Amino acid sequence: MARDLGVPEHYLRVAVAKKRSRASDAGPRALGRHLAIDECSVKKNQAYATVFSDPGREVVLDVGPGRDGGVVWAFAGRYSHKERSRVSVVTMDCHAP
Numbered sequence: 001m002a003r004d005l006g007v008p009e010h011y012l013r014v015a016v017a018k019k020r021s022r023a024s025d026a027g028p029r030a031l032g033r034h035l036a037i038d039e040c041s042v043k044k045n046q047a048y049a050t051v052f053s054d055p056g057r058e059v060v061l062d063v064g065p066g067r068d069g070g071v072v073w074a075f076a077g078r079y080s081h082k083e084r085s086r087v088s089v090v091t092m093d094c095h096a097p
Contacts, residue, residue: 029061034054034056035090055091062075
């Protein structure tokens with residue numbers, strides 16, 4: 001993803017701190033009851049990423065490039081309707097678009 005965004009890899013490591021977890025080869029991490037969505041700058045005022053996490057389990061589920069609705073739709077598309085229905089609380093602090 002760092003290559004896609006055109007930023008050094010350590011920018012992404014800093015952006016998601018020590019709690020960053022690696023996605024398994026088997027597919028996306030299981031969704032829990034609580035989903036938190038927030039964006040972060042990975043290159044000051046030039047490149048952004050959206051972080052999807054489960055605060056209850058203190059894990060990062062995924063990091064997507066950009067901060068628009070498309071990255072949220074792409075994340076949601078990785079899960080079936082049944083899997084998404086497990087989420088009952090969504091916390092967001094995102095860029096207006």
